[in-house]
Amino acid sequence: MRARYREHVRAEVLETAHDLIAERGWDRVRMSEIAQAVGISRALLYKEFGDKPGLGEAVALREAARFIEGIEGVLAHHGSDAAGGLAASVGFVLEEAENSPLLRAVLISNRDALPSATGILPLLTTSVRLLELASGSLAQWLTSHVAGLREDEVSDAAEALVRLTVSHLALPTRSRVDTARSITEVGLRYLGLSGTPEQGS
Structure with a gap:
């Protein structure tokens, strides 16, 4: 269950980040807004991707x-x-x-x-x-x-x-x-x- 949840969260984060990068450019994308859009904490986002x-x-x-x-x-x-x-x-x-x-x-x-x-x-x-x-x-x-x-x-x-x-x-x-x-x-x-x-x- 935990592995499936992590896979789901990762896919959601990548999709959200992709759309924001395409829309605004990399410099204007913030980790905090990605976490908020996906519904996870910043701590979990950083734990998964590092930075x-x-x-x-x-x-x-x-x-x-x-x-x-x-x-x-x-x-x-x-x-x-x-x-x-x-x-x-x-x-x-x-x-x-x-x-x-x-x-x-x-x-x-x-x-x-x-x-x-x-x-x-x-x-x-x-x-x-x-x-x-x-x-x-x-x-x-x-x-x-x-x-x-x-x-x-x-x-x-x-x-x-x-x-x-x-x-x-x-x-x-x-x-x-x-x-x-x-x-x-x-x-x-x-x-x-x-x-x-x-x-x-």
Whole structure:
């Protein structure tokens, strides 16, 4: 019973903190208001997360896990179709980042940025890990489903494609569909694969 209650409280805290961060920015979120909104004491909140940076990192990791699960779900629907899988995964990243201010902050956070200017200090340690996880998911799918690819080339290509996608988030110049198509074509050429991403993938 105690474990279930703790799990419930933790989920409520993370959801509440996520919404407040998206609405106001990290700097304006207070631990006391989160505790009050959830209906727990500040002492319990600090016991569970340690401090405010600990809570911020937990929120970012929760968003990251949801994001990676989404990428893997998208790729699972494309079998050995490299063009379709790449285009769909890039499109998913772009769409999710548009819909989630917190995810966008994690993906394009600059490790050299001043915390006082960005208000996303707890997210910075998560961003590199998230990029690694996204690259790893894409590389694993390619290696498992597309025959004849070298593991080192797949790893390099996956990381490059993820970074290209994140660069578009920071400085978009094309529509989501055009961006997904162009990034996919880069990946296909690098890996020596044929295929053209379909409109709307």
